[in-house]
Amino acid sequence: MHGKVKVTASAMSSAISTEAIPDELQIVLERELMDLPPLPLVASRLVEALGDTETAVSDLSRLIGMDQGIAAKVLRLVNSSYYGFARQVTTLGHAIVILGFNTVRNLALAVATLENFPISKQAPIDLNHFWEHSIGVAVCAQIMARRKRLPVKVVEEAFLAGLLHDIGKMFLCQHFPENYRAALEDAWAEKVPISVTEERHCGAAHTLVGRRIAERWNLPPALVMTISLHHNVAQAQSNFEMVAVVNAADALTRATKIGFVGDPLPPTLSPEVVSWLQADAKMLQEVQEELKTRVQEAREFLKLATGK
Template sequence: MDAQTFLKKLDGISDIPTLPNIVIQVNKMLQDYDTSIKKLGTIIEKDQAMVTKILRLVNSTFYGFRSKITNIPHAVIVLGFNTIRNAVVSVSIIKTFSGEKGFEGFEITDFWKHSIAVAVTSRYLGEQNRLDSPDDCFVAGLLHDMGKLVLSQYFTESFIRIWRSVTEDKLSFYEAEKKLLPVNHAQIGGYLAKKWQFPVSLTDSVTYHHQIRKTVSNLNQLLIIHTANIIANNYKSDLEMRPDFSMIDPEARKVLAGQLETVSDWFPKVADEIESACEFFLKEE
């Protein structure tokens, strides 16, 4: 099967998760210049579960506000349109995909833990170097590997073969894919992001997170996601270990030199944030 046929097959899958209506609406509003804070508030308020979740998020240590925020309009004013929009997107995406089943060795919860780790690390990098909006970095980090979920649910046989190769041949997921499939999870995730009409910058960051392409619409965001993924993977098991950053693209190493030199100083703090973000996003209601 070549790449084209593969993606066509993907196109033909009718039960591929569709984006929750609220995300479509909130996404659309961003392209609409007349969007008001009030309008965003109104849309969110139609979904009581979302209201509860967003208020819990904005009042968590994640955003670090001291005074209690009790309603959505207030949250939008304090945190800004983009932050709230991205919070809605994050909460919805995790919810959309949380019913999926895992396999031996591949647990959906572990998948989300990794995604959240990359999201939080990306947000931190964006915050520190001011190269891109921290909230946009968070969402791109959260979605960077969603192609893996698509593979595991809709191309299960291929996924199992890749997984076997990962464990037996000691390859990375990406290397095993290269050997066994015409497309990789990054391309599949990017394909889905495009289909869902996410911003081009996000689609590009998902598509090229393993293979930097300098001509993308937002190179800084891509470099951040690429680097955060490697940092998160390196620190996964042992914080004491000296991380191996040889996989980081030279361009990313140049642009993010300041953060990379000091990573062992700041990562423990980020690791705490990752833990509380996991607690928040993955806790059953």
């Protein structure tokens, strides 16, 4: 349902008409979405270059170097105790040589997209846990996309799709903290998916809000689709593979107890995803193990990316 929504306030209300949603909530939500800052230019350029196997090390350093704040954070992360390099890494080019192209690009993407969402202590979901979940899903989505031998572009976009899949939740928590608290309370009391009570209290589910953010940031169609349909895989008429990978990564990350984003219901893999993945228990367990070994990296990522 959400996947076909046109980007207008009236379409939003028709798309979420299962509950009576106060008009004023829609209007406020619409206004807040309009005020969302654009994606930092560096992030837009990095997104454009995803899947482009021609991008060279020098291009990547130049791109990240366009934003000194982001470049400095990437270097801080590279020099953090997690990586444990004996010598100070002072240039992006050097960082790419020792850490690899993909790692540095993913670090920069995470830093640049997180810039718009600072950690606030008042948020109804612990934002450290939120980002831990998001980074866990990003890493897990990439592991699974590789295992499924999906095209390079999909593998590369899967990280970002995982990182941003719940961005609508973050937005709702920051802009409507009281409404979101009520949505969480109802979801826990009624044991229903959080999307149901988000619609009731915030005017739209996080999937729809996330879709709007992704469109505003001009993210590629596959990412818009994934953010919009990560809880409704069966509706993904195109880009099914990426939606399926993120849906599966979401469930696995939650099952691995990495991060927490408020949902009361235990994670489940949808049947179409299970059959597409041909996921046997052993394979899922292996993915979980690989994910666990990379969690520490995700935590380090988080601390520096959010400036804490």
